Amino acid sequence: MHPTFLKPPVLLNDHEIAHFIREGYLTLRSVLPQSFHDAVYKELTPLEENGRMGHNNLLPCVPRLREVLDEPHIRGALQSLLGPNYYLHFHRHDHVNFPDAAQPLHKDGDNHSHLSIDGMRRYHPTRYVMLFYYPQDTPVERGPTGIVPRSHYTPLNTLEDVRSRWGALTGPLVAEVNRLAQGGASEDERQTFWREHYGKLKEEHAQLYAQSKALEAPWEERKIPLTGPAGTVSIVHFDLVHGRFGPNQTEIPRHMVKFLFSRYREPVTPSWSATSTEWPGSTDDPLNPVHRFQWAWHRGERSAFAKAQAGSLAALTNDIDSDDDERALAAAYQLATHGDAGVGILMQRFISDSTIAGARGAWGLSAAGKAAVQALRDAATDADSFLTARIADVLDAEGAPLEADRLLLADDPEAW
Secondary structure (H helix, E strand, O other): OOHHHHOOOOOOEHHHHHHHHHHOEEEEEOOOOHHHHHHHHHHHOOOOOOOOOOOOOHHHHOOOHHHHHOOHHHHHHHHHHHOOOOEEEEEEEEEEEOOOOOOOOEOOOOOOOOOOOOOOOOOOOOOEEEEEEOOOOEOOOEOOEEEEOOOOOOOOHHHHHHHHHHHHHHHHHHHHHHHHHHOOOOHHHHHHHHHHHHHHHHHHOHHHHHHHHHHHHHHHHHOEEOOEOOOEEEEEEOOOEEEEOOOEOOOOOEEEEEEEEEOOOOOOOOOOEOOOOOOOOOOOOOOHHHHHHHHHHHOOOHHHHHOOOOOOHHHHHHHOOOOOHHHHHHHHHHHOOOHHHHHHHHHHHHOOOOHHHHHHHHHHHHHHHHHHHHHHHHHHOOOOHHHHHHHHHHHHHOOOHHHHHHHHHHOOHHHO
């Protein structure tokens, strides 16, 4: 065992937490020697990326990976972001880039939340993070992972809708590739099959494919590569847009081992080395209301956010329906600070037939906390099963799980 493992976790500071809240990622460096990373690389090499040993069974196959996760500053960063009782999720994957091209930028679980019942709504608070680890030097030429900073809160709804339709076309192809893997087909055989049939799909549905690429442009323009020497570790918000930055132009396969970590409990106090109660970020940032809420939530002081009234109701009512996702999202969070009047506007969006408006309303209601509980209760009195489930989901997200349980238990069991 490396001697550093016996040391207590090294926690993040206020500015590092603020950076993660705002940008959606942090990059750290393992202190383990080069020989350690070389050994990991060697042990990863014979494992097939999508095989039984290169996927969720990765840790038993390369147990020394656990040593990276147990380094004091890595443990400290995870504890700072997820609380002292965070846990390692069962999902992990070794992403190999050799010599693949750039990967389409995406959020994991595109077009649906990780847990939320709403079609396009994702949880903004830090309940899940991904950890990326490079066991080899990874310059741009080796095809590093790319990310889009600040993309973890704001959806690009039109793009995700188009991608949903494209995904319906590629889904059967993915299933067939997985079937080939289970049947013993090699990686080369599966890649050849994929390229051939994916190319046919692009030809047959050229307009949809072109529309998707055009809508991806804003993300492509903002993406940056996560480069670094062997032992580079990046921790990113689960909903951060990411993908392979570019092709691997070297003779050496690039490994990027991904782990998923989960929060066990909602925060009740800062879990990092906190020295300030005030949000240290810029007040001019378009997403400042979102960032201030996340800061208060991480500190276990979400009620303090709801008391800080900001913006006029008339302007916010207009902004929440904006085609500009950032403006609309900021308005939803600001409406959460306007008591019953703000909650009323958010409820109108929440119960509408529009998935986009419903998601914006849900984000605002979640931020409103206790102020929104009675309005959600009232809406549940004559709600169908789907709306009841959505209401319970928001109640749970805003810290009223008992109210959510009562709704679900009282609902018509035949409808589920």
